[in-house]
Amino acid sequence: MEYHITALPGDGIGPEIMEAGLACLGTIAQKFGHIFHVEKLPFGGDGIDKENDPLPPKTLKACQNSDAILLAAIGGSKWDNAPKRPEEALLELRKTLGLYANIRPVKVFSQIAHLSPLKEEIVRGTDLVVVRELTGGLYFGTPKHWDNKSGVDTLCYSREEIYRIIHKAFTLAQNRRKKVASIDKANVLSTSKLWRKIANEISQEFPDVELTHYYVDAAAMLLMQNPSRFDVIVTENLFGDILSDEASILSGSLGMLPSASFSLDGPSLFEPIHGSAPELAGKNIANPISMILSVAMLLREAFQLEKEACALEKAVNDTLSSGILTQDLGGNAKTTELSKAIQERMIGGTQHG
Ligand code: IPM
């Protein structure tokens, strides 16, 4: 089959991990006989530098017309005073493409469970998914402005926005351990009161899925205390932003976790959950695994290439088992070495370690 992918390498370590991800995609193409047409375009700070715009119109157009979008990372202090910051371009891309459902799986690889700042017995076996609402809430609500005297953000959610994201979480849970944790602040916030009501309504449609409500503060604590109790976590935009970074710590490194964002009918976007880590840029030391696992998610979710996705995930797992690790995981492998090791394991060639 032939597929069209728009690749947005972005800033900081973005271009390096994008190379690693695309190299693995190339191996998949070779092994399974697919053709992936990849067009790399400027986005974020790279867009500001090259086109004076963090979301150049031709980048947006290519995203809209592709079968899937692969994004590495954007941002950096270099663009702090730009008229439009790289982060705003990401929000605009999400909103324009209607990417309302952000799926962030958090899995602890047993080979590196000891690297988590939490006790190994707490994190071992963690396998959860954060389903984060991505196009509503405080990020987008209006009025929204600030001056020297006051700042205003607006938290507003419609029934439709809440319904579709919670419905997505229940559908996901049906193919997992059948547990949905709905996170809100219904003791204080009006949007959360509506959220909780709709979650209860949807749970009637899914009698086989267990629904538990948590307040966000308690959920933040339980995520550290007993993460394996969670299966699917569903929450609004800002809570999801915070809780997914918190949950990422469980895996031992922020460099391990992929994500996918879905719209109702357009192309999906796949990206690591971490940022552009400018301090690591250009040194060939960044961990490319979150990017490579984002490629695996893209293969599975956007193209229904399940065995290709599994082959890539297995190669990542085998590489970790043989102790080829980047510095964030206590090793000394370079970005390119790790990517090479993963590619070799897919081809079944040279074995290291
Ligand atoms: C994320 C990031 C973004 C967000 C930033 C870069 C705008 O933190 O994808 O989690 O807050 O959504």
Ligand code: MN
């Ligand atoms: Mn975030």
